[in-house]
Amino acid sequence: MDTEGSVYGLDHQARCLKAQLGEGERSRFFVGTQDFKHPNELHLIDYDEDESLITTHKIPHEFEIRSIAPHPAQSESVITVFKEPLKAPKATLWRLASPESDATGKLRNDTGNMEAVVHIEPSDHLAAIDDILWDPSSSKYNRVLARGKHALALFALDEAKASAIATTVIPVKSIDSTSRGVACASWNPHADLIATGVGAAVLGIDLRTPTRPAYEIPAAHTSVRCIDYNPIKPQTIATGGTDGFIRFWDTRSLVQPIKEVSDHTHWVWTVSFNRIYDQLFLSAGSDCRVNLQSIISISSAAALSDITSSSDNEDAYSADRTSSRDEFSGNSKPTDGLVCTSDHHEDSVYAAEWSAADPWIYASVSYDGRVAVNLVPRDHKYKIIL
Structure with a gap:
């Protein structure tokens, strides 16, 4: 099942895509190319819903760009993790020259520039940088976490200094018999707690007491490839693995997953909760699929739905509300299950992200450089909002 949206082609291969978090009016995404033979590009793409x-x-x-970390509040600032030939991957905080827009806000399909602000270098304890996470709880946004294969490192960013200094380095060891390192990490939006995928396991690391895991899931997947915290219910995490499964966990009770989804036929490379409606969930993988799931049963909307239903029965306007729901959504409420699949891609999909400006828009990128922007189907949207 295809969805509304548009497709954009890059000239080079790509693996990373992130929403421009500091832009609250337009649905914009950063995409980075990954070509070790030719000069690369950082693309800022804008999606206009009215004109698709x-x-x-x-x-x-x-x-070549390995990872992108947009500043949480400043639209002109972004960190890229990149690889120079014969050198370990490192990161740089860049400041973009403001791109020009037309009267309606659309970009002008032009070329711009950016300047390096702060460099984040590997060290003896952090041999290479694979990804960067911004501290989501700080209003100053001057602290980031660098993920390496066998360590995490906290860096303090000071734009008055050319290079950032690691303030804390946390070694991370696999709890199984292999030497597989950290493949993914997600920062709890409400605490100094990092969820990491290490081999087959998930390890929760409290930055205040990092010497032992805050929680462990010894055999979450054959190999964990992606992880995400629910931004509204931070005790819930989602994981995806090389076994093709997506599992949801309550970190307060890890005996078994609270939900399991198996709609992918190959490796799952990315999972993402919607920032506003956590009942909407994205995943993508090596099967070229981008899946939009409804997971209302384990979302914050589950309890709210019960309260709303009870209130509707007592409210004087409940009949009008029900009539509107019947007209637009077929007299049905959201249930768990696959909402739709985007079939725009013909290669492995490595990233899928929700827009920071519109909770009904999401984008994805496949290895062949194809970017697809899609919308939550209108009938499912009305099931949620009516």
Whole structure:
């Protein structure tokens, strides 16, 4: 089942895509190319829902981009993790020159530039940087976490200094018999708690007391490839693995997953809760599929739905509300299950992200450089909001 939206093609291969978090009016995403033979580019893409149109702003980026971490509040600031030939991956905080827009807010399909602000370098204890996470709880946004294969490191960012200094380095060891390192990490939006995928296991690391795991899931998957915290119910995490499964866990009770989804036929590379409606959930993988799931039974909307239903029976306007729901959503409420699948991709999909400006829009990128922007189907949207 296909969904509304648009497709945009890059000139090079790509693995990383992130929403421009500091942009609250337009649905915009950063996409980075990954070509070790040719100069690369950081693309800022804008999606106009009224015209189903993608416009872009390209920024030269010499080396292959491995990961992107947009600033949580400043639209012109972004960190890229990149790889120079014969060197370990490192990161840089960049400041973009403001791209020009037309009268309606669309980008002008032009080329811009950016300047390096702070460099984040590997060290003896952090041999390479694979990803960067911004501290979601700090209003100053001056602290980031670098993920390496066998360690995590906290860096304090000071734009007055050319390089950031690691304030804390946390070694991370696999709890199984293999030497597999940290493949993914997610920062709890309400605490100094990092969920990491290490081999087959999930380890929760409290940054205040990092010497022992805050929680462990010894055999979450054959190999954990992606992880995400629910932004509204932070005790809930989602994991995806090489076994093709997506599992949801309550970190307060880890005897078994609270839900399991098996709609992918190969490795799952990315999982993502919707920031506003946590009953909406994205996943994508090596089967070229981007799946939109409804997981209302384990979301914050489950309890709210019970309260609302009880209130509706007592409210004087409940009949009008029910009539509107019948007209637009077929007299049905959201239930668990696969809402739709985007079939725009013909190669492995490595990233799928929700728009920071509109909770009904999401984007994805496949290895062949194809970017697809899709919308939550209208009938399912009305089931949620009516």
